Amino acid sequence: MLSATPQHDLRIPIPQRPSTRAAVSAEHHAHLAARLTTRDRWIARMIAEHRVLTSTQITQLAFPSRRATNLRLRQLYYWRVINRFQPYIGAGRAPMFYVLDVAGAHALAHEDGIDPTALKFRPELSIGIAHSLRLAHTHGANSIFPTLIHHAHPHPGAGHPCGPPAP
Numbered sequence: 091m092l093s094a095t096p097q098h099d100l101r102i103p104i105p106q107r108p109s110t111r112a113a114v115s116a117e118h119h120a121h122l123a124a125r126l127t128t129r130d131r132w133i134a135r136m137i138a139e140h141r142v143l144t145s146t147q148i149t150q151l152a153f154p155s156r157r158a159t160n161l162r163l164r165q166l167y168y169w170r171v172i173n174r175f176q177p178y179i180g181a182g183r184a185p186m187f188y189v190l191d192v193a194g195a196h197a198l199a200h201e202d203g204i205d206p207t208a209l210k211f212r213p214e215l216s217i218g219i220a221h222s223l224r225l226a227h228t229h230g231a232n233s234i235f236p237t238l239i240h241h242a243h244p245h246p247g248a249g250h251p252c253g254p255p256a257p
Contacts, residue, residue: 112169114192119200122169122193130162131201134171134194140232142219144185147232150240169193173213175220187229189216 112118129152136151137143143151145159153159163186166172171194174186190198195211219225 111167112193114170114196118170118193119196122171122197125169126171126197130166130171131197133166134190134198137172137188138190138195138198140228140235141216142187142189142225142228143232143236144187144229146185147236148188150236163188166194167191171197173217175217177220177225187220187225189219191216 112121133148133152136148145156145163148163149156149159153162163172163174167174167188170191172188173191174188176186177184190211192211192213195209195213195216196206199206199209199211219228222228
């Protein structure tokens with residue numbers, strides 16, 4: 091009689107997908123210092139102030155189009171300036187939600203003249219809002235500010251009255 095090999099022993103292990111996100115180090119912070127624009131720092135500050143913003147809200151605040159927003163937010167995500175999550179909703183797709191990440195917190199701390207270690211930033215608490223029962227309330231409350239800025243915007247390309255300088 092043949093001995094049966096368990097099915098899970100026949101499976102080839104799936105290799106882990108290599109992360110394209112940057113490791114946070116002194117070299118990485120030096121790299122960011124040369125690459126973060128005034129608008130990038132302003133976006134990070136707005137996310138830090140409001141705890142979480144969606145891609146739609148960030149588009150209303152600082153970008154002329156959704157495509158431009160997504161391209162820049164993806165780059166900021168890879169540089170670990172911001173982190174992102176997409177909550178589950180029953181029908182359709184929710185927008186991406188963005189929170190501050192380690193490199194963004196360090197950049198803002200240095201900009202404000204604060205020692206980053208004194209800041210005591212913990213990324214697990216930042217992304218923890220994804221599981222918060224207050225996410226819907228925070229999202230709704232945060233929608234007021236971008237909507238006001240967007241409607242106060244006189245015409246495309248003129249720069250936002252309360253936002254960052256035009257790129």
